[in-house]
Amino acid sequence: MTPLKPWKSFDDQLTGLKARGLHVDDDAAALSYLARIGYYRLSGYWYPLRVIDKAASESAGRPVRLDEFIAGSRFEDVVKLYVFDKKLRLLALDALERIEMAVRVDVAHLLGRQDPCAHENPDCLHGNFSKRLIRNGKDAGKTLHRAWLEKHQQLLHRARREPFVQHHQEAYDGRLPIWVAIEVWDFGQLSKLFAGMRFEDQAVIAARYGATDGRAFANWLRTLNFMRNVAAHHSRMWNINVLEPSPVPEGWPAMPNTRTFFCFCLMQQLLRTICPRSSWGRRLVQLLEQEFPQMPNRAVTLADMGIFEGWNWNGWELWPQK
Known part of the structure; x- marks a missing residue:
């Protein structure tokens, strides 16, 4: 060795x-x-x-x-690239927080109408999620829903000192309706429950954000959860390989779906519905165009992020135009 x-x-x-x-x-x-x-x-x-x-x-x-x-x-350029990446992560966290909060409410509002504790009720979820057994790994022999519920209980235990959790422990024997339970979930927990919803329920939420169907939107959430983990752990983001890629939506320009820029396009897609007047897209454009460092021999370029020439002024309505 x-x-x-x-x-x-x-x-x-x-x-x-x-x-x-x-x-x-x-x-x-x-x-x-x-x-x-x-x-x-x-x-x-x-x-x-x-x-x-x-x-x-x-x-x-x-x-x-x-x-x-x-x-x-130059060492100076290395630091500039690090600072650029830090600002990129902060922009990602800004977008992902809004997306996570909005989709949490979407899921809770739709499922809660069927049953206040729909997240615990297998009848409110898809059979593949509530009945199919996991074959391998530490959760082998459990259903996906059972494994999800166990993680839910872990998150609930971690939040046990929160006043709203203590209130439901005392007043409701520890049961939290879904519109309260969402407050203890992380992005991964949210994306897994969405993937376990019935197809017709997924489609309602997917349509709101411009996804073709629930499966496509579930893929988007997995991709964004990956990006959320990268940002939350302060990892390098600008040229990372995306390990949970989604297919490029129909009608979008051709671009690599395993590069960071594609994920920022997904964020912008959702933010246009969640916060249509947000300046987030313009702030990203400014960061990319004004603060990306120029390196010797073009050893490092925005193309490493998956950005293609003319991305924000070629008539693609997703991004602010020049």
């Missing part, structure tokens, strides 16, 4: 970066960033600036990078 790399002081880390060809204008500032953000986290932002070994890449069938940096690479 390859031995672990040795511990290095911040000074040694900076010396090593310089030796590999990363230009540093201000040593004190660079040391401060290494101490506050960390070498390993920043390495994800300078990785695209490392020289590609063409011969090794052809042999491996994928990009293989050398330790040395592309000529002209």
Whole structure:
């Protein structure tokens, strides 16, 4: 096995970066960033600036990078890319909070009309969710609904000191109607329950947001839940591979659905219904056009996010036009 790399002081880390060809204008500032953000986290932002070994890449069938940096690479640009990514994550969280809250209410309002505790009632849900058994993993032998209810109880226990939970423990023997229960769910719990709803109920909510059907909207929620987890854990977002992709909706321009920009298009699609006067889309446009750093030899571009030329001025009504 390859031995672990040795511990290095911040000074040694900076010396090593310089030796590999990363230009540093201000040593004190660079040391401060290494101490506050960390070498390993920043390495994800300078990785695209490392020289590609063409011969090794052809042999491996994928990009293989050398330790040395592309000529002209600057520590300052790495920090700018990190700051851009941070602002991108904050915009994502802003959108995802509004989306999560709105879809929670949609689900609770529709199902609650059928039964105040519809989330506990298998008859209010699809048979695949309420009856089909899980075959593998820690929940093998349980239905999807049973596994969902167990996670619901865990979230409820975590929120047990919340006044509204204590009130329902005392007054209603611990039972929470769905319009109250939604307050303890996370985005993943919400998306799983939506996927378990009856098709006709899914379709009502899906149509509100412009999805072709409930299955498509369930896919959107899974994709957005993935993005929510990336943002909540402060992970690199701008060029991440989306591991829960959805098909590109019919009528949209061709774009890679495993790149970040596609997910921001989904956010904008939902926000146009939830907050039609929101400035969120314009703020994203401004961030992309004004604050994305220019890198040497175009080693890093907005195309790495999945953005295509003319995306916000080619007549696509999803985005603010120039």
